[in-house]
Amino acid sequence: MKTKDKKKLFLLFIMVHIFFYGLSFFTHSLNQKNILSFEIAFFSSLLIIIISYFNYQKNIVKNTYKYKFDQIPNIFIKNYKKDQKIIKFKKVNDDLKLNFKDKIQNFTLFFTLFKLLAYGILVAGFLFLNRKGIFSTFAYLGGISALLICIIIFALCVKYEFNKNY
Structure with a gap:
C-alpha cells in the first residue's frame, strides 16, 4: 500500500469517527457509554481485518513459491509496472x-x-462492556x-484511481 493510500485510509477513519460523534451529539447521546462501545467495536474489527489480510498474504506468497511462479501476484506489489508479466495458474485439481x-x-x-485471538478480543470487549453496564447496541x-x-x-477509491492511471 502506498503512503498516499495509507493517508487516505487514515483520513477516512477520522471522517467516520467525526461523523459518528456528530450524529451522537445531535441525537443527544454523546456519552462515555456510546464512545467506549463504538471504539472497542471499531478497533477490534480493525484488528480482525488486519490479521486476516496478513494471513492471506502469507498464504498467497507461500503458494506462489510452492507452484514456482516467477513473481508474486499484483495485489502485494507496492509499485506497479506498466508491462507486467501475465501469470497463468496451473490447474491442480479440476473437480470441485x-x-x-x-x-x-x-x-x-x-x-x-x-x-x-482477534475474534476473542471482539467478544471480550462485548462482555466487558455488558458486565460493566456500559454497552450500547x-x-x-x-x-x-x-x-x-x-x-x-x-x-x-483505490480501484477508481488505479483504473484512471492505467
Whole structure:
C-alpha cells in the first residue's frame, strides 16, 4: 500500500469517527457509554481485518513459491509496472470435490491462532462492556459497520484511481 493510500485510509477513519460523534451529539447521546462501545467495536474489527489480510498474504506468497511462479501476484506489489508479466495458474485439481488434506488446509487458513485471538478480543470487549453496564447496541454495531464502510469506500477509491492511471 502506498503512503498516499495509507493517508487516505487514515483520513477516512477520522471522517467516520467525526461523523459518528456528530450524529451522537445531535441525537443527544454523546456519552462515555456510546464512545467506549463504538471504539472497542471499531478497533477490534480493525484488528480482525488486519490479521486476516496478513494471513492471506502469507498464504498467497507461500503458494506462489510452492507452484514456482516467477513473481508474486499484483495485489502485494507496492509499485506497479506498466508491462507486467501475465501469470497463468496451473490447474491442480479440476473437480470441485476437495480431498481431506485440502479441507484441513482451508480450515487452518481461516482459523489461525491470531485470528481466533482477534475474534476473542471482539467478544471480550462485548462482555466487558455488558458486565460493566456500559454497552450500547447502536454504538457497538455502528463501530463494526463504520469500519466495513471505510474499507468498502477505500477499495472503491483505490480501484477508481488505479483504473484512471492505467
